[in-house]
Amino acid sequence: MPRKTIVIIVDGNHSIGLGHVYRAANLYRELENLKLEIKFLTVNFIAKKILTEKTHGTVILADSFNDRIQIIKRIKPDLVIIDSLKENTTLLVNLKKIPSLIIGIDYTGKNKKLLDYN
Numbered sequence: 389m390p391r392k393t394i395v396i397i398v399d400g401n402h403s404i405g406l407g408h409v410y411r412a413a414n415l416y417r418e419l420e421n422l423k424l425e426i427k428f429l430t431v432n433f434i435a436k437k438i439l440t441e442k443t444h445g446t447v448i449l450a451d452s453f454n455d456r457i458q459i460i461k462r463i464k465p466d467l468v469i470i471d472s473l474k475e476n477t478t479l480l481v482n483l484k485k486i487p488s489l490i491i492g493i494d495y496t497g498k499n500k501k502l503l504d505y506n
Contacts, residue, residue, distance in 0.1 A: 391423060391424060391425045392424050392425070392466045392467070393424070393425040393426075393427065393463060393464070393465040393466050393467075394419070394424055394425070394426050394427070394465060394466065394467045394468075394469060395427050395428075395429055395460055395463055395465040395467070395468050395469070396412050396415065396416070396426065396427070396428050396429070396445075396468075396469045396471060397428075397429045397430070397456065397468065397469070397470045397471065397472065397475070398411075398412040398428060398429075398430055398435060398439075398471040398472065399430050399431055399432045399435055399472065400430075400432055400434065400435045400438075401432045401433075401434045401435065402434065406434070406435070406438065408471045408472060408493075408494070409430075409434075409435045409438050409439065410438070410442075411471060411493070411494075412428060412439065412469075412471050413438065413439055413442040413443050415469070415471070415493075416428075416439075416442075416443040416444075416445050417443070420443075420444065420445075425446075426443075426445040426446070427445060427446040427447075427448060427463060427465070428443070428445055428446070428447045428448065429448050429450060429456055429459060429460070430447070430448070430449060430450065431449070431450050431451075431452065431453060431455075431456070433449065436449045453476055453479065454478070456479060457478070457479055457482045457483075460482075460483065460486065460488075461482075461486060464486065464488075465486075465488050466488060466489065467488060467489045467490075467491065468483055468486075468488050468489070468490045468491070469491050469492075469493060470490065470491070470492045470493065470495060470503070471493045471494065472492075472493075472494070472495065472497075473494060473495065473496050473497065474495065474496060474497030474498075474499075475492075475495070475497055475499070477499045477502070480499055480502040480503070481502065483502075484502060489504050489505070490502070490503050490504045490505075491503065491504060491505045491506070492505070492506040
């Protein structure tokens with residue numbers, strides 16, 4: 389039976405803060421014993437650096453916010469976790485087209501109705 393795949397979308401840098409990045413790393417440590425394939429997706433180099441140092445998960449640095457959609461479509465995850473206060477509506481609409489469960493952590497965006505759980 390193939391392992392379940394989780395993609396954690398998280399961004400952070402010194403301007404917007406790094407709290408979400410460190411929480412995503414802690415979430416990884418809680419999930420890693422469940423034999424899941426966990427991948428992080430970010431557009432921030434500093435977030436990639438921190439996640440690479442603090443976890444054994446795959447960390448993907450997207451070229452742009454729109455590039456994330458294509459990356460997620462290729463991965464076809466079972467679960468997408470968005471650790472962010474808000475997210476681009478285009479991304480959420482496209483995620484709904486992929487048969488994935490979408491969970492928001494600390495999500496306050498106006499488009500939160502597009503999430504399966506928040």
